[in-house]
Amino acid sequence: MLKTAYGDVVAPTDAEDRTYAKVTWRLVPFLFLCYVFAYLDRVNVGFAKLQMLTDLKFSETIYGLGAGIFFIGYFIFEVPSNIALHRFGARKWIARIMLSWGVLSAAMIFVTTPTQFYVLRFLLGVAEAGFFPGIILYLTYWFPSSRRAKITAMFMTGIPIAGVIGGPLSGWILNAFSGVNGMAGWRWLFLLEALPSIVGGFAVLLYLDDRISAAKWLTADEKSLLESGLANESGHIEVHSASGAFTNGRVWVLCLCYFGIIMGLYGISFWLPTLIKASGVSDALNVGLLTMIPYGAAAIAMVLLGRSSDKSKERRWHVALPAVIGAAGLVASTLVPHNVALAVVSLTIATIGILGALCQFWAIPPAFLGGVAAAAGIALINSVGNLAGFVSPYLVGWIKDMTHSTDVGLYCVAVSLLVAAAIVLTMPKRVVNR
Template structure:
């Protein structure tokens, strides 16, 4: 309590300076980790054509293998995050990254369906806990009024993975035959081993909590720890306290449904974007297609910067998030229904911007009422059940295209589920999950209430 009192007496400028210092120290590294995580789970989309041609794996088997990652991921999310809450981020993030990097590199040897399925499943198991672990980790270091902005910057990872990773993956694919390896083998090996190397680095770079950070002064440790501790006390007073109470909380289950629909839109597009762009250009997936594929992610990068900052400034979350996700649904639908490659590419830019920028806004809702071990379990459950959308999306997309004998049918279906997600976000007000007032003046050290009528 002494820390909270000290924080409350501290001038707002000191807290703001400390938050900026923490942001400058942690976010670039966390961003690097996320870039590699997103690239290692989604680079199968770049390998699709060459991988299928060399292994003989059909479209249905590819969709199953692409999606089965999320089964392993979902099963181990909650236990993984509970372990991180107990042992700390340094050791656990290192373990996650090293093992997933090795398994991603092992995809270079997936020459048949069975090996493909097993490696994709194990990759999900290995990576389980990374993303909710980072979301939880950010709640240890940043108060609520800065969280959408900070999470928005963390979400730069997905666009950057494609802005830089799209051309890089294309170049690695173009190494076909070098050293006796196929292009897709080079891609999996290089990108997987890079993740393992960064995982080792994470053990020496990350600090578990502000109190352990030697790069913060005693005064800075006190003010940031006090602000977060006061917020935690508010969450414990107004939200579930234990893991079981969090996992059975109706508000959390509602959020799981929303995140499931968001992830359907993300991975229904991500796994097929390179081949969709290649079809628009009339070219094979390679460096040139990789460059064009990066364009929607540049738009997503701008949206992930601007929209959460706008939300923090105004204090409005719910309507902003709903409109952002609705724009993504409209972009997916238009990309499927127009003949002009330029218009289709512009629509994909809107889609990518929408489904990336909505996610940092979304995470302000569960982190606003969950604290302590309830946050560890609850955030992981939202992410794990939401991640099942990554399994469902490629499979229902393939089913719709087959059932309606139309390559556009799958995208129309995904557009519909995305718009449904936007409607569910609007319904958050009825559950008492309305945005925190992040804008306006803030008492020094005060924690903003997370439940408004």
């Protein structure tokens, strides 16, 4: 969108649409692919669990703690990492993140004890800290708020697509590579799925540009148009400094909201294979194939939600309603424990709602945070929220050990989503609906 000298919004020109389409096709598919690699390395432990627990004689609690401790390292280093990206540039910093997490993910093949499991998962969190909020920040360097919900949704479909690709791939690796060269299938899983991240890290160095001004693939007129679009919205920014981000009450409200949504995300991400297996599917490859359904449906829903949010300029209900739908899907999944078809349907509803709320959430913080405040504030929200990535899998694992059922754990996750929905509706419309 462009504005007149009097502040009136005018329809985008053909040149504007062509320029943003050019930027979208240049950046989003590549960033999307990087996020697929990132998310796959983060959650493939959920598939490795199908063999690893028996092989290493780990309990569900050990698994839950190991899966979740990733987010402690992630929490500690998230804000410093994002500020470093803002200072040193996205190209070098994102490449560093991808290379280090790829190496550490591959090192999971050496795990034999709970302590080794915990240490490597913690270090993996340290390595990946800053990647997701860094990309969200990076997108604010190129797209104004009026276009950001759809772009963010397109990027974040990397989560469900990682499930669509990763489910069958992980199941196939577990079956096909079990015992090859005397190594268990779950060890091959960590090794093979780490390689794309390492290759992607080198690709980032060659492909990304830090800013509009550095993009040789844009003409001078295109650069001017993009920079004008960002300058036009700068008047809406309320917070510019890093200290302002830490003391702004709205930032902390969004931290709580995001915590609730992430409780749902990792309730699904780390336990979806287990929940499908528990419904009566025993073969690892079939479990992987069935996980494609929830993730594939969620990918489509995320893009449609992004378009709807940008078109209507409404943000709050585009987060709240999907969160409620996600909670309903989780509760429904506990009511059909031994029916594969109904379990997949209910988990699909849950995944659509949770991922829909997640992607629309990130249209809100940049509406009132700018500059280094955006770097610090986005990282703070993401790091505090992702502590739920520790709480959620550990809580569900501990409850399953105590009750021999995941039902109570899923109820807790559903409640957290409902609380998140209520919290986001407290945000003032004039601040976030842009």
